[in-house]
Amino acid sequence: MNTLGEDAKNHGSAVGLNVDRITINGGKPLTGRIELKGAKNLVTKAMVAALLGESPSVLKDVPNISDVRIVRGLLEVHGVQVTEGPEEGELILDPSNVESAHFADIDAHAGSSRIPILFCGPLLHRLGEAFIPDLGGCRIGDRPIDYHLEVLRKFGAVVEKLPSGIRMSAPNGLRGTKVELPYPSVGATEQVLLTAVRAEGITELKGAAIEPEIMDLINILQKMGATISVNTDRVIRIEGVEHLDGYTHRALFDRNEAASWAAAALATDGDIFVGGARQAEMLTFLNVFRKVGGQFDIHEDGIRFYHPGGPLTSVFIETDVHPGFMTDWQQPLVIALTKAEGVSIVHETVYEQRFGFVDALIEMGATIQVHKECLGGQACRFGQRNFKHSAVISGPTKLHGADIEVPDLRGGFSHLIAALTAEGTSTVSNVGIIARGYENFITKLRLLGADFVLEG
Numbered sequence: 510m511n512t513l514g515e516d517a518k519n520h521g522s523a524v525g526l527n528v529d530r531i532t533i534n535g536g537k538p539l540t541g542r543i544e545l546k547g548a549k550n551l552v553t554k555a556m557v558a559a560l561l562g563e564s565p566s567v568l569k570d571v572p573n574i575s576d577v578r579i580v581r582g583l584l585e586v587h588g589v590q591v592t593e594g595p596e597e598g599e600l601i602l603d604p605s606n607v608e609s610a611h612f613a614d615i616d617a618h619a620g621s622s623r624i625p626i627l628f629c630g631p632l633l634h635r636l637g638e639a640f641i642p643d644l645g646g647c648r649i650g651d652r653p654i655d656y657h658l659e660v661l662r663k664f665g666a667v668v669e670k671l672p673s674g675i676r677m678s679a680p681n682g683l684r685g686t687k688v689e690l691p692y693p694s695v696g697a698t699e700q701v702l703l704t705a706v707r708a709e710g711i712t713e714l715k716g717a718a719i720e721p722e723i724m725d726l727i728n729i730l731q732k733m734g735a736t737i738s739v740n741t742d743r744v745i746r747i748e749g750v751e752h753l754d755g756y757t758h759r760a761l762f763d764r765n766e767a768a769s770w771a772a773a774a775l776a777t778d779g780d781i782f783v784g785g786a787r788q789a790e791m792l793t794f795l796n797v798f799r800k801v802g803g804q805f806d807i808h809e810d811g812i813r814f815y816h817p818g819g820p821l822t823s824v825f826i827e828t829d830v831h832p833g834f835m836t837d838w839q840q841p842l843v844i845a846l847t848k849a850e851g852v853s854i855v856h857e858t859v860y861e862q863r864f865g866f867v868d869a870l871i872e873m874g875a876t877i878q879v880h881k882e883c884l885g886g887q888a889c890r891f892g893q894r895n896f897k898h899s900a901v902i903s904g905p906t907k908l909h910g911a912d913i914e915v916p917d918l919r920g921g922f923s924h925l926i927a928a929l930t931a932e933g934t935s936t937v938s939n940v941g942i943i944a945r946g947y948e949n950f951i952t953k954l955r956l957l958g959a960d961f962v963l964e965g
């Protein structure tokens with residue numbers, strides 16, 4: 510088994526998914542209703558925020574995904590007691606024993622998620638030191654952490670790089686600072702927020718990311734006692750306080766999962782009601798979904814996404830930071846674009862290597878070329894740097910079944926959709942990776958009428 514396979518198995522088994530491969534008989538529309546829980550990209554950070562409180566926090570709508578398991582394990586290593594509350598998906602996080610815990614076996618949790626880097630600020634405030642194992646996350650680019658380290662240094666942290674991770678200390682405490690990010694990084698913005706709320710004095714962050722998940726993290730921090738203002742020009746101002754309490758919060762829904770099921774409905778000629786999805790956070794996705802030829806009905810308790818019949822239309826998509834077209838939506842939607850008439854272009858401007866997943870689609874009969882140039886829109890950071898980051902998709906093409914291997918989280922979901930739309934049988938391996946971000950996806954596929962068999 511290669512490393513990717515091991516990684517996939519670990520993610521799957523963390524949430525009780527003990528299968529490696531799915532054999533799918535394609536060609537059946539997905540129809541029915543599924544329910545969302547909280548966003549992977551908020552819940553894991555909200556769990557870290559509990560470390561900042563003096564009293565327990567209660568987080569609702571936590572999905573059973575492996576990234577949550579990893580963060581839970583890491584919190585427990587640091588002495589946070591994590592228990593399930595009475596409601597399904599409710600976690601109670603009690604940080605009262607953090608000071609007396611020792612975290613010698615932290616290496617056991619290395620390498621599977623990107624969240625450990627966000628433990629720095631809270632741990633430095635509480636313990637004066639932190640050790641951060643090497644990070645995981647999807648391999649869709651280099652994903653450096655230079656902004657994070659630079660920000661932490663500005664707050665007064667001393668950073669020491671070790672072969673197995675990063676050791677940090679704050680011998681003189683952490684003080685508010687002025688920071689400007691070279692690019693509106695989601696993680697680095699969260700790093701600033703989670704560090705500044707308890708730093709001495711005022712922090713001003715310019716060039717902040719303003720994704721809905723970040724706004725929900727700000728909601729949580731405000732509930733805990735923080736004072737944070739967000740200006741219209743990507744400037745966030747945080748007044749540090751000495752004391753924060755725990756919070757009670759229902760997590761924002763997972764708009765990336767919602768967009769994935771919407772893409773599945775469109776590509777399979779299906780009709781899926783995504784319970785818990787909301788319009789406001791998906792505005793940009795909905796515009797593109799409609800342009801491609803999909804239809805949606807907004808309801809109080811969710812959004813119905815469906816293929817109304819007739820041909821799909823090719824589009825130009827440029828991924829971007831919020832409120833632009835989210836990069837995590839691109840991979841699942843590409844399958845619908847293989848069915849659209851004409852030439853679609855997807856210019857990926859957030860990650861330099863997010864098109865590895867198209868090799869399998871080409872094997873299945875798609876016509877896709879990936880180019881180094883910035884095609885169709887603005888020149889981006891990757892234009893002059895030899896990265897194949899613009900995809901040209903010509904359609905309509907019929908996909909046929911094949912044996913394919915999941916490369917990353919969204920690429921994996923995209924491969925599932927490809928197999929579901931293909932003529933004949935496909936075997937999709939390494940499916941455990943999908944459990945990083947999609948709760949109960951096998952059960953949901955079954956509910957929606959997919960025809961498949963699981964293999965160990």
Ligand SMILES: CC(=O)N[C@H]1[C@@H](OP(=O)(O)OP(=O)(O)OC[C@H]2O[C@@H](n3ccc(=O)[nH]c3=O)[C@H](O)[C@@H]2O)O[C@H](CO)[C@@H](O)[C@@H]1O
Pocket residue numbers: 549550551623650651652653654655656657658692693694695696697718720836837859860861
């Ligand atoms: C767990 C989580 O929330 N993951 C999301 C988060 O990832 P993540 O927080 O890792 O993504 P960032 O917004 O930080 O990354 C954006 C870009 O900034 C670059 N960069 C980032 C930090 C740094 O120190 N140096 C640097 O160069 C990255 O390589 C990338 O090219 O936001 C991404 C962009 O919306 C989403 O695709 C991910 O789903």
Ligand SMILES: C=C(OP(=O)(O)O)C(=O)O
Pocket residue numbers: 623645646647765837918919946
């Ligand atoms: C890139 C993603 O996640 P992560 O940052 O956790 O790798 C994603 O959710 O698509």
